[in-house]
Amino acid sequence: MTKTRQDLAWQELEIGATLITPGNSCEYKSGDWRSIRPVVDNKKCVRCGTCYIFCPDAAIHETEEGFFEADLYYCKGCGICANECPTQAIEMVEEEE
Numbered sequence: 001m002t003k004t005r006q007d008l009a010w011q012e013l014e015i016g017a018t019l020i021t022p023g024n025s026c027e028y029k030s031g032d033w034r035s036i037r038p039v040v041d042n043k044k045c046v047r048c049g050t051c052y053i054f055c056p057d058a059a060i061h062e063t064e065e066g067f068f069e070a071d072l073y074y075c076k077g078c079g080i081c082a083n084e085c086p087t088q089a090i091e092m093v094e095e096e097e
């Protein structure tokens with residue numbers, strides 16, 4: 001029977017314990033690491049796209065209305081978007097249990 005990664009002992013895991021193959025980072029739900037998340041106040045947003053540019057995880061996308069929001073599947077809650085937003089439209093809020 002073939003072992004899956006969940007069956008492996010820690011000594012058998014790859015260095016870094018992460019299976020890395022080209023282009024597979026989208027398979028990892030990095031949003032699970034988050035304890036705070038960004039919330040955009042569209043009344044303050046001037047749709048400049050600065051948050052989109054600065055997000056290190058490319059977790060911000062533009063909505064059909066031209067506003068920006070975080071994809072919580074990938075957002076790690078680093079707060080860089082909130083820090084860089086020129087109008088303070090992004091507030092970092094605690095995740096609920």
Ligand code: SF4
Pocket residue numbers: 040044045046047048049050051052068084085086087088089090
């Ligand atoms: S940086 Fe702030 S003002 Fe600019 S698009 Fe993002 S949320 Fe809106």
Ligand code: SF4
Pocket residue numbers: 037038054055056057058059060070071074075076077078079080081082
């Ligand atoms: S909190 Fe960090 S990871 Fe999440 S959307 Fe903002 S810049 Fe990107």
